[in-house]
Amino acid sequence: xxxxxxxxxxxxxxxxxxxxxxxxxxxxxxxxxxxxxxxxxxxxxxxxxxxxxxxxxxxxxxxxxxxxxxxxxxxxxxxxxxxxxxxxxxxxxxxxxxxxxxxxxxxxxxxxxxxxxxxxxxxxxxxxxxxxxxxxxxxxxxxxxxxxxxxxxxxxxxxxxxxxxxxxxxxxxxxxxxxxxxxxxxxxxxxxxxxxxxxxxxxxxxxxxxxxxxxxxxxxxxxxxxxxxxxxxxxxxxxxxxxxxxxxxxxxxxxxxxx
Amino acid sequence: xxxxxxxxxxxxxxxxxxxxxxxxxxxxxxxxxxxxxxxxxxxxxxxxxxxxxxxxxxxxxxxxxxxxxxxxxxxxxxxxxxxxxxxxxxxxxxxxxxxxxxxxxxxxxxxxxxxxxxxxxxxxxxxxxxxxxxxxxxxxxxxxxxxxxxxxxxxxxxxxxxxxxxxxxxxxxxxxxxxxxxxxxxxxxxxxxxxxxxxxxxxxxxxxxxxxxxxxxxxxxxxxxxxxxxxxxxxxxxxxxxxxxxxxxxxxxxxxxxx
Numbered sequence: 294x295x296x297x298x299x300x301x302x303x304x305x306x307x308x309x310x311x312x313x314x315x316x317x318x319x320x321x322x323x324x325x326x327x328x329x330x331x332x333x334x335x336x337x338x339x340x341x342x343x344x345x346x347x348x349x350x351x352x353x354x355x356x357x358x359x360x361x362x363x364x365x366x367x368x369x370x371x372x373x374x375x376x377x378x379x380x381x382x383x384x385x386x387x388x389x390x391x392x393x394x395x396x397x398x399x400x401x402x403x404x405x406x407x408x409x410x411x412x413x414x415x416x417x418x419x420x421x422x423x424x425x426x427x428x429x430x431x432x433x434x435x436x437x438x439x440x441x442x443x444x445x446x447x448x449x450x451x452x453x454x455x456x457x458x459x460x461x462x463x464x465x466x467x468x469x470x471x472x473x474x475x476x477x478x479x480x481x482x483x484x485x486x487x488x489x490x491x492x493x494x495x496x497x498x499x500x501x502x503x504x505x506x507x508x509x510x511x512x513x514x515x516x517x518x519x520x521x522x523x524x525x526x527x528x529x530x531x532x533x534x535x536x537x538x539x540x541x542x543x544x545x546x547x548x549x550x551x552x
Numbered sequence: 553x554x555x556x557x558x559x560x561x562x563x564x565x566x567x568x569x570x571x572x573x574x575x576x577x578x579x580x581x582x583x584x585x586x587x588x589x590x591x592x593x594x595x596x597x598x599x600x601x602x603x604x605x606x607x608x609x610x611x612x613x614x615x616x617x618x619x620x621x622x623x624x625x626x627x628x629x630x631x632x633x634x635x636x637x638x639x640x641x642x643x644x645x646x647x648x649x650x651x652x653x654x655x656x657x658x659x660x661x662x663x664x665x666x667x668x669x670x671x672x673x674x675x676x677x678x679x680x681x682x683x684x685x686x687x688x689x690x691x692x693x694x695x696x697x698x699x700x701x702x703x704x705x706x707x708x709x710x711x712x713x714x715x716x717x718x719x720x721x722x723x724x725x726x727x728x729x730x731x732x733x734x735x736x737x738x739x740x741x742x743x744x745x746x747x748x749x750x751x752x753x754x755x756x757x758x759x760x761x762x763x764x765x766x767x768x769x770x771x772x773x774x775x776x777x778x779x780x781x782x783x784x785x786x787x788x789x790x791x792x793x794x795x796x797x798x799x800x801x802x803x804x805x806x807x808x809x810x811x
Binding site: 410 | 563564565566567568569570571572573575576577578579580581582583588589590591592593594595596601620621622623624653661662663668669670671674690740741742743744745746747749750753760762763764777779
């Protein structure tokens with residue numbers, strides 16, 4: 294099963310000014326593609342910290358944030374350091390940046406479309422990298438050595454992720470399918486459900502069960518999420534179905550006070 | 553300056569079912585206390601992964617999630633492994649759990665208040681740990697060897713964080729103060745602002761400047777956040793004030809087309 298790590302970059306994230314919703318979106322997309330996100334790491338706009346996390350990562354790495362024109366946009370420097378590549382101006386990327394600022398200037402959205410040093414900086418990428426189109430912003434995405442670099446503005450991140458999908462799928466290898474079902478437990482007491490979940494988990498090793506509540510409310514009816522993976526969708530659904538039936542029987546025992 | 557790492561634990565986080573808003577809340581609190589959050593890591597409910605992150609961390613570690621009664625609540629096992637301590641039943645913790653379930657049973661919120669094995673599990677903590685009160689839930693917080701373990705339910709996490717504050721402050725050492733100011737840039741073009749921000753950053757090395765927009769909109773007026781730290785609040789405010797005045801002069805040049 295393909296493993297992915299997400300590295301989210303930005304001072305606004307490590308200081309709690311903004312919650313890292315980008316990584317949650319990416320994790321949901323990647324999980325739906327059959328990948329396992331083993332780790333999400335949030336670091337400051339610091340090339341050394343970014344490089345450390347990328348070097349330590351296993352599997353595909355997806356970064357978000359730090360591709361813009363300002364001094365503190367330093368993710369590409371971090372990726373270059375991690376992969377021991379120089380930063381070089383990418384011909385297609387420079388053409389892209391020039392075209393985008395030309396369009397913005399023509400629309401009167403920026404004063405002029407000149408390729409200033411900060412704008413040019415966005416096209417300086419690790420040597421050998423491929424450029425990924427950014428249909429909504431000015432900073433291109435980058436793919437190099439198993440690292441996909443996405444912008445940090447959510448709308449741009451989602452658009453560049455979509456543009457990078459063929460490369461991401463190729464890195465993930467054969468797709469696996471995830472089936473999921475949620476059910477009411479009929480109980481508000483997680484400690485009572487624990488034994489029932491444990492019995493089902495033991496019987497279905499590939500299946501994941503999780504009871505959850507979004508707030509502490511012992512009188513609420515806890516929900517249970519059942520997740521299973523398999524090589525095709527039918528097999529995954531069948532596995533979830535069998536686990537759900539078994540769990541239903543266990544829950545009936547709990548509700549009757551025998552759990 | 554005190555350094556903190558946050559380790560957020562939960563399958564729901566690495567699969568993107570839930571965004572990690574707990575870490576953002578914690579990061580904001582810790583930043584306001586004068587600490588630097590150098591890293592936020594999100595991992596699955598896996599003791600080995602949790603232990604790996606804690607062992608690799610520098611400074612104070614705050615974990616959130618995985619303290620409940622179910623099988624997949626395994627954060628304390630991860631902390632114990634990282635700190636080479638056994639898990640043992642903590643007398644004050646077991647008394648706490650028993651009292652809480654007694655209260656819930658008396659209120660008719662759970663069927664009975666018995667100390668079942670899953671409930672007892674919440675009081676099995678790394679040997680030598682201190683228990684931290686949980687005024688809103690049933691799982692106690694834990695403090696051991698520079699690790700503070702908080703629950704994952706946001707309401708409980710905040711309450712246990714408040715209860716742990718004296719210990720957290722003691723770990724952070726002498727407080728530093730953070731002053732912050734936001735201003736409009738009068739420009740929607742980050743690449744034009746970059747040079748102005750760079751000049752101010754060079755002149756005020758202790759000051760952090762960041763332009764930001766929450767969406768890609770080149771015609772919007774980007775805001776700039778100025779942050780500075782000092783030993784007391786007055787010094788921090790004065791530093792921000794000087795940097796803001798200098799930036800205002802630079803921005804005036806940008807607006808007049810000379811930037």
